[in-house]
Amino acid sequence: MSVAVDYEQAGELKIGQVGIANLRIRTLDVQRLTEEMRSRVQRAPNMFGRAAVVIDFGGLSQTPDAATAQALLDGLRDAGVLPVALAYGTSETERLSQALGLPLLAKFRASYERGEGGVEPVAAAPAAATKREAAPATVAAEPAKTSRSATTPAAAAPSSSVGLIQSAPVRSGQQIYADNRDLTVLTTVGAGAEVIADGSIHIYGPLRGRALAGAQGNTKARIFCREFHAELVAIAGHYKVLEDIPKELRGKAVQIWLEDEQIKIAALD
Structure with a gap:
């Protein structure tokens, strides 16, 4: 049997x-x-x-x-x-x-x-998927308050790789990672969602979740979004959470960059 x-x-x-x-x-x-x-x-x-x-x-x-x-x-x-x-x-x-x-x-x-x-x-890192060996991550200093009078600097240099384009909304619990390139999101990054790029991040809809640019330490990376409600933004490890961001910038079109090891946020005209 x-x-x-x-x-x-x-x-x-x-x-x-x-x-x-x-x-x-x-x-x-x-x-x-x-x-x-x-x-x-x-x-x-x-x-x-x-x-x-x-x-x-x-x-x-x-x-x-x-x-x-x-x-x-x-x-x-x-x-x-x-x-x-x-x-x-x-x-x-x-x-x-x-x-x-x-x-x-x-x-x-x-x-x-x-x-x-x-x-x-x-x-x-996925145990078998990461090609480059990275040292254990160190950490950034607790950020100072954003300067409201910061001037808008010149745009960052474009990534040498073809950017990743995300056409569908990034929903809560999802994570999108642009390895060694820029990331463009054509719609929304929802609350609880996370978008990460080694280069810059461009979001053509509301940003309600987290956006982390310059993930491998690129201090020239930037974040651009049409409607700013982010839970967290970070560039090369320096970060700000929503509670640290001036209320007058919430809901605005903004760009985010790193200057003197501090996160700067300015409204786009």
Whole structure:
């Protein structure tokens, strides 16, 4: 008598692209780090509340002991975020991850390597799909307020590659990535959606989600949109959330660029 064999998997595992944040520790002061994170969550709860965070100890001269690292994890959870992994660094980091019961993340698809300590959005690389080896993402400084009197500079140089054109709306939960080129979205980027480009981003409809240009560190990249309601915008790792943006710019056609390591936003005439 033949026995039927069920080859269908109970769970389907896929290696995909996941929005994640990377916290690079510059000063191992648990109380200060906790309060900084609590402030970020309070200022932008929709962005950082219960956000997954990777802890990167690569900015320290010495890897912390397990007790100190655990105190930091507990403090960050109490502040409102969820530490989910350590960024790969040294053999000491690997042993620390085992002691804490956390995985190591060794690659990031979008690497933001500008500024001092802080938190910035990054995206984890598909394990077998990334061609270039990227160092663990560092983080940008907490941005200063946008200068309302900033003058509009000359346009950024075009990407050397043919741009990616997205004709359909980018809906909540979707992520579009233009690898080594510009991205043009002909319609809407919805709330909860994310568009990322190594070059510049052009959006010909409302921007309600997140837009991250210069993902591999191109400080000349820009973001242009017809109707500005963004949850977050970033260029080469420097970012602003909606709560940091002057109300008079919301709903306007704007361009966004980086100047003196600060995000600048100006209305388009």
